[in-house]
Amino acid sequence: MPLPTPRIFLLGSAALLCFVLAGCGKDEDEARKGTAPATPALTVTTARPATASLPLKLGANGNVAAWQEAVIGSESGGLRLLEVRVNVGDIVRKGDVLAVFSADTVNADVEQARAAVQEAQANAAEAAANAKRGQDLKSSGAVSEQQATQWATAARTAQARVAAAKATLTQQQLRLKYTRVIAPDGGVISARSATVGAVVGVGTELFRLIRQGRLEWRAELPASDIGRVKPGTRVRVKGANGSEVVGKVRTVAPTVDPQTRTTLVYVDLPPSLSSNAPLKAGMFAGGEFELGASNALTVPQQAIAVRDGFSYVFRLNPDSRVSQVKIDTGRRLGERIEVVKGLAPEAQIVVTGAGFLNDGDLVRQVADPARNAPAAPAAPAKVAAR
Known part of the structure; x- marks a missing residue:
């Protein structure tokens, strides 16, 4: 059998070498890809929930009304x-004259009654003299017993007429006094129906007066919250311009409205006679009852992400990945918000960058610069001149 040529042997060796090198390169790439560390999605700061004392408040709405409105x-x-x-808005004191009626006819009636008193007194003096004379003559037998009794009766009748005449005079003097309408108490004029030249009858309303300028807030509370409010509780009532007025609960109504199932709570507001007062009678205002304080678990507002109407925080796990945790929020104190449900007190949560994370993201934790900021160096002491 003939031996292979050197050219064919060299080509086979080269092909084998390329296959081996390609396989080694592929294994090295796969190894490098499997061991390369993942890149963090975001650099964040973290914090743990803190316990804080938060005020307990109860919100309500209601109408502002006069404490007492005198007619x-x-x-x-x-x-x-x-x-x-006076006119609407004027401040008056007790005893001030608000209006004056014409007193011409009343003055004439007073003079007539005074004259009637004088006439009755003269007749009474004559009758008293006759009665005394009759008593003297009766002892001597000059007049009969019947005549003496008649003179004594006439004297007593004359005295009665004097008393009646004096009562009539007092009545006319009162009419004269009533021609001047007097303020029964200090306060603010809230309504005026008096018109110059009008002839009015007895009892016709002329003015309305907010006594002492005092107002009250009539808050409407559900029947379930009545037991939480006591007389003396501080209340903050907010006016239409945003300003707040501090008042105190005077009393709670003893009945519940069967239609709305609410109860009125009467809150005394500080008296204000100024026309620029933040609250006025007839306003609709909101307020909060201060019921004390309680401890609560709080987190920074920056750590809460609101998505689809729900609140979430991101818990940092030991593997540097975050888990999205749904929570229920409550009261707020400055930049911290109460967590009512869903978060453990020992959990470590993301603060900075929480709004840009998703569940399972890898993050890199750094120290909070605001917490670890170095203290400002002390100013060098001045050396006293020698």
């Missing part, structure tokens, strides 16, 4: 209104 009416009938001295 000031006319006590004299058939008189013409001569002068109106």
Whole structure:
């Protein structure tokens, strides 16, 4: 059998060498690909939940109303209104004159009643003298017993007429007094229906007065929350312009509305006579009852990611990967938010960059620069001159 030529042998060896080298290169690439470390998706800072004391508050809505609104009416009938001295919004004190009625006819009636008193007094004096004279003559037998009794009766009747005349005079003097409408208490005029020149009857409303300028907030609370509110509880009521007024619970209504199943809570607001007061009668306002404080598990607001209407945090695992954890949030204190449910107190959660992560991402943890910032160097001390 003839031996192969050297050319054919060389070609076979070269092909075998290329196959071996290709196989070795492939194995090396596969090995390099399997052992190469994964790249972190994000550099983050972490923190653990902290326990903080958070205030307990109970929100409610309601109407602002006058503590007491006095209705000031006319006590004299058939008189013409001569002068109106106040208007809506004016601040008055107790005893101030609000309006004046014409007193011409009342003055005439007073003079007539005074004259009637004088006449009755004169008749009473004459009757008393006759009665005394009758008693003297009766002892001497000059007049009969019947005549003396008649004179004594006439004297007593005359005294009664004097008392009646004085009562009429007092009545007319009261009518004269009522021609001046007086403020029964200090406060703010909230309504005015008095018109100059009008002839009004007895009891006609002329003004409305918010007594002492005091207002109250009538908060509506569900029946289930009545037991949480006590008299004296502090309340923050927010006005329409955003300003807050601090008040106190005066009382809780003893009944529940059968239609709405709510109860009114009466909150005393500080008196304010200024026209620029943040709360006015008739406003609808919201407020919060301060019920104390309680300890709660909190996390930084930056650590919470809101997705599809739910709140999540990302827990850092020992393998440097994160797990998305659904939580229920509650109260807020500054930049920290209460976690009601879903998070363990010892969990380590992502703070910076939480909004850019997904479940299972690999992250690189670094120290928080805000926490580990070096202290500012102390200023060099000045050497005293010698």
